[in-house]
Amino acid sequence: MKTTVDLPPRRSIYQSAYASRPKQAFTLVELLVVIAILSILAALLLPALQQAMTSVRMAACSNNLKQIGIVLTLYADDYDRRLMPPTGYAPGNTNGWVGQERRWTGIINPYFDMNWNDRWNLPYSMKCPSYKGTSAYYYGLNYNFSRKLDVIPAKGMTRSIMVGDTSGSFYLFPNRWTKPYHFRHLGDEQNEGTLNGLHGDGHVEGHDKSSGKIFTPHETCPLLNPFK
Numbered sequence: 263m264k265t266t267v268d269l270p271p272r273r274s275i276y277q278s279a280y281a282s283r284p285k286q287a288f289t290l291v292e293l294l295v296v297i298a299i300l301s302i303l304a305a306l307l308l309p310a311l312q313q314a315m316t317s318v319r320m321a322a323c324s325n326n327l328k329q330i331g332i333v334l335t336l337y338a339d340d341y342d343r344r345l346m347p348p349t350g351y352a353p354g355n356t357n358g359w360v361g362q363e364r365r366w367t368g369i370i371n372p373y374f375d376m377n378w379n380d381r382w383n384l385p386y387s388m389k390c391p392s393y394k395g396t397s398a399y400y401y402g403l404n405y406n407f408s409r410k411l412d413v414i415p416a417k418g419m420t421r422s423i424m425v426g427d428t429s430g431s432f433y434l435f436p437n438r439w440t441k442p443y444h445f446r447h448l449g450d451e452q453n454e455g456t457l458n459g460l461h462g463d464g465h466v467e468g469h470d471k472s473s474g475k476i477f478t479p480h481e482t483c484p485l486l487n488p489f490k
């Protein structure tokens with residue numbers, strides 16, 4: 263006589279493990295909890311990330327200024343120890359030492375392997391990364407450095423800004439243009455931050471508005487007058 267045994271229906275391991283669960287993957291509450299956790303993490307991390315990016319931009323700007331300093335030294339070696347001639351709109355000198363009107367930014371172009379005939383601007387790669395404007399005037403030359411290197415006292419070289427962050431001007435010249443200086447690093451949206459400055463001895467240093475009394479006339483401001 264043939265005996266039959268009733269076996270339960272076959273189920274896979276997967277079916278056994280999850281058969282008792284509802285088919286919904288996760289509940290609305292679980293979803294909201296995940297969203298809340300992600301929001302908290304983003305709120306915690308974003309300010310730190312923004313601060314890090316601000317520091318990175320300041321470092322990149324310092325690197326640009328250091329490179330400009332090297333190029334200015336190369337230029338002085340080639341041109342009788344003179345720094346940039348005060349061409350362009352600088353007062354008191356229309357021709358500088360090159361016989362034609364040029365901005366200092368255009369004069370050092372060949373040292374960046376750019377075309378000499380580009381009379382005006384630094385290469386775009388040298389743009390200050392924190393400069394939001396569209397003009398090419400993001401760095402300005404201190405007009406007081408537009409003379410022979412051995413005329414400028416060594417003490418003045420160290421403490422005075424030779425090239426710095428500007429906005430709407432390619433010269434550091436007080437009270438001549440509406441915004442000759444731009445304190446755009448490490449600050450808030452109102453530009454109440456730090457101005458990056460290449461000093462005459464080649465070091466780059468940040469200055470806030472209070473540190474150097476930079477808005478005083480250049481005759482009395484050591485940061486802008488190497489002879490004071």
Ligand SMILES: [Zn+2]
Binds near residue numbers: 323390392458
């Ligand atoms: Zn800058």
